[in-house]
Amino acid sequence: MLKTSTKQDRYSAVASLYHAYFTGLLLTLALRKGHAAAGDLTFHVFRRQHHEKFLSSFEKLGLSDLPDAVACAQYHYLSNGVGGVPVEYMYESDDKAWVHFCHPRWIYDGAAICGIPLEVNHGYLKGWYAQNGVSLKNPRLGFVCTSQDMDGQYGMAGYFKMFDHDLAPEERLQFAPGEIAPPFDPSTTPTLDTSTWPEERLQKANRNYSMEYAKNSLIILADIFGPMEANALGGMTAQLIGKQFYRSTADSLGITGDSIEGFARYLAGMIDGHDDEVEIEKDGDAFIVRQKGWRLMRGTGPHPTSVFDSWNQLWQGALAVHNRYLVLEVLQRQDYGDDCFEWRIRMRKHG
Numbered sequence: 001m002l003k004t005s006t007k008q009d010r011y012s013a014v015a016s017l018y019h020a021y022f023t024g025l026l027l028t029l030a031l032r033k034g035h036a037a038a039g040d041l042t043f044h045v046f047r048r049q050h051h052e053k054f055l056s057s058f059e060k061l062g063l064s065d066l067p068d069a070v071a072c073a074q075y076h077y078l079s080n081g082v083g084g085v086p087v088e089y090m091y092e093s094d095d096k097a098w099v100h101f102c103h104p105r106w107i108y109d110g111a112a113i114c115g116i117p118l119e120v121n122h123g124y125l126k127g128w129y130a131q132n133g134v135s136l137k138n139p140r141l142g143f144v145c146t147s148q149d150m151d152g153q154y155g156m157a158g159y160f161k162m163f164d165h166d167l168a169p170e171e172r173l174q175f176a177p178g179e180i181a182p183p184f185d186p187s188t189t190p191t192l193d194t195s196t197w198p199e200e201r202l203q204k205a206n207r208n209y210s211m212e213y214a215k216n217s218l219i220i221l222a223d224i225f226g227p228m229e230a231n232a233l234g235g236m237t238a239q240l241i242g243k244q245f246y247r248s249t250a251d252s253l254g255i256t257g258d259s260i261e262g263f264a265r266y267l268a269g270m271i272d273g274h275d276d277e278v279e280i281e282k283d284g285d286a287f288i289v290r291q292k293g294w295r296l297m298r299g300t301g302p303h304p305t306s307v308f309d310s311w312n313q314l315w316q317g318a319l320a321v322h323n324r325y326l327v328l329e330v331l332q333r334q335d336y337g338d339d340c341f342e343w344r345i346r347m348r349k350h351g
Helices: 007-032 035-058 068-082 110-115 118-127 129-135 199-225 227-244 246-253 260-272 305-322
Strands: 087-093 096-101 141-147 156-162 173-175 277-283 286-292 326-332 341-347
Touching: 007 035, 007 110, 007 199, 007 227, 007 246, 007 260, 035 068, 035 118, 035 129, 035 199, 068 087, 068 096, 068 129, 068 141, 068 156, 068 199, 118 129, 129 141, 129 156, 199 227, 199 305, 227 246, 227 305, 246 260, 246 305, 260 277, 260 286, 260 305, 260 326, 260 341, 305 326, 305 341
Parallel strands: 141 173
Antiparallel strands: 087 096, 096 156, 141 156, 277 286, 286 341, 326 341
């Protein structure tokens, strides 16, 4: 059966799946490759996203005319808020402004926080926060981290600060665990202009937030480990996440039962939740699903085969829960130069 779902339902399903995938990947690497490997991934993912998003978002968020330290803190408050991440912002002066990432931590969802090593936190601090001054061409701007979850403090907190001297590369990120963030006053925080950020745009931005982490993780995995190992690590994680989150995403899409058509509708709903063009066609006892465009990887590439192969395991994992007697065959691939991704869903043959 297929119940009605809204575009927001489909956006929400995609966002939750990719959010879980990124968290799962951190756990997979920490367990199977070690703490340093998990830290390397976050460093490269956050550095890549920094170069893609940081400066280009300043004007969108209305930060262009603010002092650099204040603008950086407000950036993290506003951009993470769009992604559904709870963050506090505290202004201290034009040269010093705080951020505090509150619990529950979005990036370490649920009990996953217990399996995340400190190196992951260091990775994204170095990848993004330590790079702000470089991107803004301000050699005196640095970030001071005052609290981290994994060393028993109250969350992830710190402040952007204008120092009285040009900072050496190793000074751009500093640690001061004895300092505590000042109280948060919601009445003093910046807000987005609702005329330029209507609800529909916020919903799409929330989905995009999770998609960015998944996209860059799939790309960086191949850069760090090579395609074969990237597919093993990324594909294994995708299989597990597809299985673990099938029920909740299927509920969001209004999918019930275990029919071939039901999974075709599930896959089509998830594709539509990316804003890619999708069509379904009955093929005898089977169903064909075609995806034209790949918004997840738009503007990137060419990619090694591991990027699609790992990503496709999300749907293979979901199918194993929907109905383990069905198979999902890939007939066409856009990363091979075909016009679309094409899957056939059919009953497994016995004999």
